[in-house]
Amino acid sequence: MEFQFERISLQVLMVLFPFVLFLVFANGKINDLKRKIIFGLICILSISLSLTFAIQLGEGKHLDLRFIPWYLSFMYGGNIVGFIVSSFYIIVRICMGGIGMFPAISVIIVGSIFIIRIQKQFFSWTLKKKLIFSSTFLLIASLLLPIIGSMMMTVSITSTNLSIYISYLLENVIVTWIVIYLIESQIEKTALQKEFQNAEKFNVIGQLAASVAHEIRNPMTSIRGFMQILQASNRLSRSEKEYIKICIEEVDRANSIIADYLALGKSQSNEVSKLDIIREINKAVRSLSTFATLNNVQLNFAQKLPIYLAGNSSRVQQLLINLIKNGIEASSGNGVIDIEVTADYKHVYISISDNGEGMSKESMENFGLPFYSTKEKGTGLGLMVSRQIIDEMDGNIQVNSTKGVGTVLTLTFPRIRKEV
Known part of the structure; x- marks a missing residue:
């Protein structure tokens, strides 16, 4: 039997080419559903090409790089795409026949169960850990193929066979590293x-705030004052006073929007101190207690032991009030807001959960972006300011929401133990 160098080289090309093609033409220009469909088709194409140009070891005995697109279909396409790709491979391999199909299908089935169990952890890993795990997993899966095959059928081990097996295993490791590195990049x-793009939008809004907000706020204050004087007049009818009341409410709303613009225009505060986040949350809850009662929403926060982080008290209050107020508005009518704080040695975690209307996937992706809001009269500026404050404090925010069930916001900040 010859070494089949051409087949080994073709295997590399047959796996790399479809994925490179996908990365070139699907560069953020399609939505998530279409991307998964196309990715699944790319995996199927890659498996088909691998099987077509497989390394032949005898009748019904094939070596190819099918495990790489199969593995990637689960990790980057999701379980549904992975099941479809696995089913395609099993059907094709049965049609091809040969005693070699039994070890191949066995590895696919057992491997699929293992991948599903580990999949959720995969995206929390570093690139290095992803590469090492993926290469090790596929190396073991590829190694099992000839081992199970040799147990089921008599295969004479020659120097040529051994060199082909070694080349096949090295191929799996090298191609896995290349493809995953390209996808992650x-x-x-x-x-x-x-x-x-988001930073550019924030910069534009900040410049606009600095140049316009102050000039607009001054005449708005005068207008509100004169409206209040008019409202106190005895010469106006009840309906006219109601109209003036509406005008004052709209002026207040406009002033609130201007305040958000001004907040965006501010640079990071230098007045950073050691804050007890438990105390800050209690202050925010007290400030919003009346608003929560008016909206028939219960605020739950009962922690007392201090937990410290670095920040500016007024900015932290603005952040907490923005986020809790949004939860109250989303849960209006028999709503419940649960606030919890946990900490480990390095970080403080603040969880704000509600049982409101929840958010769609699009809303979660656009959370805090300029001028994006799910409210009828919202501007999205409040959440923009919130994200700005979180960035100032070297923190991050994670949004988990289910439509019709509720939303959980998880804020993560560095924990401090000494005075700042």
């Missing part, structure tokens, strides 16, 4: 582009 590039 593309994901990182897309995230950086999105972050850069």
Whole structure:
């Protein structure tokens, strides 16, 4: 039997080419559903090409790189795409026949069960850990194929066979590293582009706030004052006074929007101190207690032991009030807001959960972006300010929401133990 160098080289090309094609033409230009469908088709194409140009070891005995697109279909396409790709492979392999199909299908089934169990942890890992785990997993899966095959059928081990097996195992490791590195690089590039676009939007809003907000706020204050004087007049009818009341409410709403613009225009405060976040949350809850009662919403927060982080008290209050107020508005009518604080040695975690209307996937992706709001009269500026404050404090926010069930906001900040 010859070494089949051409087949080994073709295997590398047959796996790499479809994925490179996908990364070039699906560069953030399609929605998530279409991306998964196309990715699944790419995995199927890659498996088909691998099987077509497989390394032949005898009748019904094939070596190829099918495990790589199969593995990627689960990790980057999701369970449904993974099941479809696995089913496609099993059907094709049965049609091809040969005694080699039994070890191949066995590895696919057992491997699928293991991948589903580990999948959720995969995206929390570093790139290095992803590469090491993926290469190790596929190396073991590829190694099991000839081991199970040798147990089921008599295969004479020759120097040529051994060199083919070694080349096959090395191929799996090298190609896995290349493909995952390319996919992760593309994901990182897309995230950086999105972050850069958001930063540009925030910069534009900040400049607009600095140049316009002060000039608008002064005449608005005068208008409100004269409206209040008119409202106190005895010469106006009840309906006219009601109209003036509406005008004052709208002026207040406009002033609130201007205040948000001004907050965006502010640079990071230098007055950073050691804050007891438990105390700050209690202050915010007291400030919003009346608003919560008017909206028939219960605020639950009962922690007392102090937990410290670095920040500016007024900015932290603005952040907490914005987020809790949004939860109250979303849960209006027999609503419940639960606030919890936990900490480990390095971080403080603040959880704000509600049982409101929840958010769609699009709303979660656009959470805190300029001028995006799910409210009828909302501007989205409050959440923009909130995200700005979180960034100032070197924190991050995670949004988990289910439509019709509720939303959980998890804030993470560095924990401090000494005076700042």
